Every structure is written in structure tokens, then in C-alpha cells.
Amino acid sequence: MPFTKAAFYDVDGTLVSTNIVHAYAYYATNRGSLLGIAGRTLATAASVPLFATLDLFNRKVFNEFFYRYYAGLSEDRLLTLAEDMFEDVMKPAIFPKAKDLIDEARRAGCKIVLVSGALDFTVQPLARHLGADDVVANKMQYVGGVATGRVIPPIIEGANKANAIRDYCVREHLALDKSHAYSDSVSDYAMLAVVGRPTAVNPDMRLRSIARAYNWPVLDLR
Amino acid sequence: MRPLKTLKKLYDEESHIVITEKGSPPRVLFSGEDFLLEDLPVDTRVIFPRPPLEAVPNLKAAVRWALNHPEGMEPLHALLRPGMKVTVALDDISLPLPPMKLPDVRQTVLEIVLDLLADSGVDDVHLIVANALHRRMTDAEMKRMVGQKIFDAFHPDRYYNHDAEDPDGIVELERTAHNEVVALNRRAAESDLLVYVNINLVPMDGGHKSVGTGLTNYASLRAHHNPKTIRESDSYMEPARSALHRSTERIGRVIDKHLKVFHIETVLNNRMFDGPVDFLGKKEEDYTELDRLKFEGMKYALSKMPRAAKRKLFFGIPAGYDCIGVHAGATEPTHDKTLELTWKQYSVPVEGQSDIVIFGVPYVSPYNVNSILNPLLLQVMGLGYLFNLNRGVPLLKKGGVIILCHPAYDEFDPEHHPSYIEFFNRLLPETRDAAVLEKKYEEEFARNPSYVHLYRKANAYHGAHPFYMWYWGENGRQHAGKVIVAGAENNHVPAMMGWERTDTLSEAIDVARGFMGRTAHISVVHIPPILQTDVRL
Numbered sequence: 001m002p003f004t005k006a007a008f009y010d011v012d013g014t015l016v017s018t019n020i021v022h023a024y025a026y027y028a029t030n031r032g033s034l035l036g037i038a039g040r041t042l043a044t045a046a047s048v049p050l051f052a053t054l055d056l057f058n059r060k061v062f063n064e065f066f067y068r069y070y071a072g073l074s075e076d077r078l079l080t081l082a083e084d085m086f087e088d089v090m091k092p093a094i095f096p097k098a099k100d101l102i103d104e105a106r107r108a109g110c111k112i113v114l115v116s117g118a119l120d121f122t123v124q125p126l127a128r129h130l131g132a133d134d135v136v137a138n139k140m141q142y143v144g145g146v147a148t149g150r151v152i153p154p155i156i157e158g159a160n161k162a163n164a165i166r167d168y169c170v171r172e173h174l175a176l177d178k179s180h181a182y183s184d185s186v187s188d189y190a191m192l193a194v195v196g197r198p199t200a201v202n203p204d205m206r207l208r209s210i211a212r213a214y215n216w217p218v219l220d221l222r
Numbered sequence: 223m224r225p226l227k228t229l230k231k232l233y234d235e236e237s238h239i240v241i242t243e244k245g246s247p248p249r250v251l252f253s254g255e256d257f258l259l260e261d262l263p264v265d266t267r268v269i270f271p272r273p274p275l276e277a278v279p280n281l282k283a284a285v286r287w288a289l290n291h292p293e294g295m296e297p298l299h300a301l302l303r304p305g306m307k308v309t310v311a312l313d314d315i316s317l318p319l320p321p322m323k324l325p326d327v328r329q330t331v332l333e334i335v336l337d338l339l340a341d342s343g344v345d346d347v348h349l350i351v352a353n354a355l356h357r358r359m360t361d362a363e364m365k366r367m368v369g370q371k372i373f374d375a376f377h378p379d380r381y382y383n384h385d386a387e388d389p390d391g392i393v394e395l396e397r398t399a400h401n402e403v404v405a406l407n408r409r410a411a412e413s414d415l416l417v418y419v420n421i422n423l424v425p426m427d428g429g430h431k432s433v434g435t436g437l438t439n440y441a442s443l444r445a446h447h448n449p450k451t452i453r454e455s456d457s458y459m460e461p462a463r464s465a466l467h468r469s470t471e472r473i474g475r476v477i478d479k480h481l482k483v484f485h486i487e488t489v490l491n492n493r494m495f496d497g498p499v500d501f502l503g504k505k506e507e508d509y510t511e512l513d514r515l516k517f518e519g520m521k522y523a524l525s526k527m528p529r530a531a532k533r534k535l536f537f538g539i540p541a542g543y544d545c546i547g548v549h550a551g552a553t554e555p556t557h558d559k560t561l562e563l564t565w566k567q568y569s570v571p572v573e574g575q576s577d578i579v580i581f582g583v584p585y586v587s588p589y590n591v592n593s594i595l596n597p598l599l600l601q602v603m604g605l606g607y608l609f610n611l612n613r614g615v616p617l618l619k620k621g622g623v624i625i626l627c628h629p630a631y632d633e634f635d636p637e638h639h640p641s642y643i644e645f646f647n648r649l650l651p652e653t654r655d656a657a658v659l660e661k662k663y664e665e666e667f668a669r670n671p672s673y674v675h676l677y678r679k680a681n682a683y684h685g686a687h688p689f690y691m692w693y694w695g696e697n698g699r700q701h702a703g704k705v706i707v708a709g710a711e712n713n714h715v716p717a718m719m720g721w722e723r724t725d726t727l728s729e730a731i732d733v734a735r736g737f738m739g740r741t742a743h744i745s746v747v748h749i750p751p752i753l754q755t756d757v758r759l
Contacts, residue, residue, distance in 0.1 A: 007671060097679050104678075105671035107389065180671060199672040215643045217672040218636060220680065 006174045007105035008136075008165050010183035010191065011116040011123060014201045015098040015130070015221070016090050019118075026085040063117050063157050067140070070119075071149030075142045079121050086125035094126075095202070095221035101182070102130050110180060111172070115165060115191065117157040136164050162190035182219070186210060238570045238753070240505060242266040247506040249746060250517060251582030251727070253627040253709050254595065255532035257521050258582065260727050266744040267576065269617075270505055271753035274491035275567050277544030281327070284548045285334050288486065292551030293559060298335070298417070298484055304343025306414040309407075310335060311384075311437055314353040315363050316588035317421040318490055320536070322543040327488045329369040331419045331548075335486070336372065348409055349381040352418070352436025355443065355677070355684035356589070357638050358383040363592070386439040386684065387674050395480050398472040402445035407437040411481060420487045424611070424752060425564050426458050428487050429557035430474025431467070438473075440668050440686055445469055447686075449656035452696045456614045458606075459754055461561070463614040478553055487560040489547040491567055492751035496542025503751055529631070536585050537592050565754075572755045575619040577742035578734045580727070581608040583628040584750055589683065589691070593635040597715045598642050600628055602691040604705065605698025608747065615757040617745055621703035623734035627727055630710035637681055641673045645688035650718050656696050664689045704737050706730045
């Protein structure tokens, strides 16, 4: 039976306790050569204050800036490492009740879609593990099998997540007003506001107060 | 001179009714977490509860006697075999109201039953809270209900809340002749024996309703928790005249066919107020000077406290209920005995209906223990419970006026009642028609994964529950010509319900008289403690 509605899940902080920095750190520390590992690890560590400031300032700018660090990594290596990264980093970080929530949405007849600002190859193994039907995530640009550090636009984050969800519902003939969205962060306000059934999950203070103001349910998956 | 028997009958029937005269004292009425002290118009009929019946002198002995002399079944010890699988189900925190002083009667019953099971070599024992679509009880509430020793021995693996949304935790039995779904908790259904430990506060509780609603799922509850069944029930409190009970009986009989169920039903008296607040159970005519002083002091203190603190205070005062009877055995003969005793405590004979009926609505309902009486629960208290506390004939004349004393605050508990918030803010502005709400939105709420998750993993009422609250008020809504909330602190809550509001009770009485005529007959139902009117026309 075709789906008539969907449940859209943000990933980082919502379903798993990791974020895109954890994922990149895994790639950086598994560079393949000692020099490469040292170089990328040190560069990443040195940039942490910058990441934090940028994330606070603007998630979009943060993502665009951050993905430049992938430049020079080979596509094959990234895909292979994605599976290992899922097993080593993401799987242990899945919130205990995340699977239940997804199962409940599936029983309610929702198509399960993960919507993430992370790169698609890092989210795919998680989607398979959780039994998600689809993934909407950022795609890295490759030239000659090597990552350029640029993401194929439009970058999936903030207000663009809402646009991506709206487009997805049109394309897949899903009712946006009957669909659900789940996120932990106020940066995903647009994603939550665009669907008919938004829910705050493990919310930060700002999202919790918005959720209370708009009477959105608040879940804790931890 | 009249014979003693006649005098006793007269006293028994009339001592609970006081007709207001010029010198009558003002009445103490609940208004949420506060009290009103109101002079009522002359000739107003005030209906008081019966005094609490005397407790059984030795509760443990009474339980043991019931287990050994059950109705329509062999004694419990004769049903037990070493190595058998037994499940004990318990009523949840919605009974009694407010929670009773320790030990809770369920703890006393369990201590005896669990010892008996252990002595009979029955080790595979699970305790399940029969919460149906109610919120899960917290660990602290579960501990309070059964005591530290049982809690430590069974929780969490063998003492837990029923989960109506566990896809692997429910078994469907055959349907009833009316095609009603009969679904049951898997552990209970697959047990060799199910023991149900009940608390009976009003006649609506117990009997087939215990297992058939407490341990089931949404699909089965839909059979009777719907506007049509509610409209066909003259009173939820009079099982013989209730379509709701006929449905639960059909479901219960299928359960009894498939599963051996041993019921232990306990009946409590109405000693809701004890110790420093015992005066609240008295007629104002019987208040001593100390009682008046305590009341004024309490009223003043409450007026200075924030509402959350008042709630905390009230929920911190347990009720002094006593157990007045224990019956055990097969579902129907046991419940017949229970009902007989329940009526004895709660039924108050009343001559004729009234044009205007006034209820003081307290801070607590079955669905907000340790929480907020939100607008939907105010509605269910007024039009669902209080209006229906009768034996098939409402105290209110058709088309009459109900006056509810309550602030009608727009407050919800997002942890316990998240789906209520959406129901109130999104659905009620669109329609108040129960049939439309059921058809258009009930399933959507019931299947909403966020609400399902909050029900299963947190402490929220199920997504379908606010609908049940609205249906519960259906008969009151259809019957009353007008509902007025006296003391409502805002306009929008009463307006959303389709009600009127006034600042004071005397204004509400004026408005009601304007609607029903100056000679309108007024009754005040002086609760809590609970009573049920037995109206003779």
C-alpha cells in the first residue's frame, strides 16, 4: 500500500548522540597514513573553537565551512569507512528509545525518512539499521573520485530542510499536513513548523520553550 | 408514635437532605484547589453523602475469609498448583481518589495472595498494573501502592504497567456476538490463572470492566468507549442501565471463557477526609467552633498560595478510606455482592429532580492524580462524573442548568496530558460534536507515534484518551440546557466548552433562574465525599 504520510527525523542529537564532527573525526583518524592521520587530527582539533563559534552563529555557514575538511579524501575510502564508522561510532550512540519511536511511526503507516545535515554516506548505514525508507542528506561533490569539500547544493540544513521536506512530500505524493517531524534543535524550527505534526525530541532549552509555546509534544529518547 | 423501624427508615432516607432555611449556615464548596463559602437561596436542597460505613474489623482476616469462601469458584488455594503461571493484575492510581493512607488496600491483599502463591509452589508470578490507556504509574507511585517489600521483590521485571501498544504484548481472543474485539495482555492471557485485585469506589468500577478494560488495547476499548454507546447508557453508575456495561460484560464473558479469572474486590467507605481536614466530611450544621476556625485558616492560607503549591498540599493529604467489605471469586457473583455494598455506602434517596443543580468541583479526578485538572477534565468531572452520579434518573431535569464551581483555568500538564492540549486547542474550536470528533480525529490521535511513544515510554495518557473524556460528558451535554462555570477566571475555556461563566456562585444562580424561571428548584450536591443520588420521580 502506498504511503500517504511520512515521519521525518533529524539524526544528530535526535536519534543519535553524535554529530557531524564525530563522523569527520572518525575519517580524520582513519586517514590511511600516519602523516595523514596526524595532519587531519591536529587540524580538526585546532579548529574545534572555530566550529563551536560558527555553529553558534549560523548552522549553514558551519556546515559549508566544515565540509571543506573532506577535500582530498577518496570516495571509495569514505564509503568503506562509513560502514566502520557506523559500527564504531554511531551504533553505540543511538538513543535507547529511538528504534521504538521509528517502529511506532511505521505502525502508524508513516514512511520513515531521515533528514540530516550530515553527508548521505554517513547516514545510509544508520537508515538501514533503523529500517528507514529513505534519506534526505547532503551529498559531497567528487571530481575524479576525490571529494572536493563542496556539498552539492542546496545544502540540507535549517530552512532548507523544510524546503527539502516540502519537495519530498510533493514528489512522493505525501500529505505534508499529516506528516510528522522530529528534531532536537531550534535550528530545525523550520523543519518542525512545515509539517502538520511536529515533535521536539531531547530538546535544547530554546526548542523546549518553543515546543511548550506551540503545544508540540516533547519526547525524551535518552 | 411511629415504630422504631419506620423512624429508622425515615432517618436513613431523609437525614442526608437539608433544605436551606433563613438561618442555615453557609455551605463549604470545592472550587478547584480553593473553597467557596456560600449562602444559598432559601429552599435550596442540599444533598449530603452518607456517613462512612464502619470498616471491617480485621482486614487481613476479611481478605483470607473471602479467598477461602469465594463466590462461584473454588477457594484460591484449591486453584493453585506448583509450577503454574499466575498473573496478578491491580487497579491503577485512578483509584481511590485521592490515594489512600498506607497501607493501600491492594498491598494488604497482595501480601496475603503472594504468600499463598509462594506456599503453593507458584513462583512464576507477575504483577501488572491494569492501566489500560491511562498513563503509566511512576516507580514511586508503584512502590507506594504495594509497599517496599513487594516492590523490591518484583519490580521492574515482574511488576510493571500494562502496555496497550506493545505489538507483541497483546493477544486477540475471539470476538463477541456483537463483533467486539476482545484483546488481552499476553502475559495475563497465557497465564494459568489471573487474579484481579480491585478497589471499588463507585458502582462503575469492577466486575467485567476490570480485566476487559484494564488489560486491553485501543481496538477493544473502541467497542464501548464511543459516543453511541455512551448515549445509550442511562447512567454509567447503574450497570443494569448502561450500554457501556453491557458491552464490557459481553467482552468479559469471552475472557472468562478463555481464562480462569479470580477476582478479589474490595469496597471502600467514603472517608475521603481525615485528620485535620475531617470537617470537610461533615454537614456545616455539625461544624464545631474548632472546625470553623480550621476551615477559615485553611481558606486563608490557600488564598495566599500559588496553585501548584496548593495541588502539592492537597495531593500530600491521603484519604482515610477504610475497607468495608471484601468479596472474591467468579466475576459476576463477586461483583453482585460488591455492588450491593457500594450502593449501601453511596446511594442517597432523593425525591424528584431539580431545575438547577450545583456541583463544587474539587482538584482531583481519576485522571489527574499528582497533576492538573485541566479544562477537559473539568468537563469530564462536571458532565461525565458528577452529572452521572445517579441510578439511571439524573438529578437534573431535562433542559435544566448545571452550575460548576471551578476557576476553569487554562492549564495542562504536558507530561501527563500532551494529547489533551492538541485536542483542546486544535479540535474543539472546530467542533464539539462527539460523533464528528470520533469519526474525523480519534484514530489519528490514537495512532500518532509521538503520543504512542509518550504513553509507552513516559507517563502520558494515550492519544485516544481526550476523546474518551469528551464522550464521557456526552450525556450531560445532551441533557443540560445550560452549563455555567461559577468563578471561571477566563472567558475562553467556558466558551470553548459551550458554557457560560460568572464571577460568583450567586451570579450563576441568578443567570440560571433567569433561564429556568424564578421558582426554579435548586439542588446542591455536597461532594466530595462521593455520593450517588437515587432519584424517585
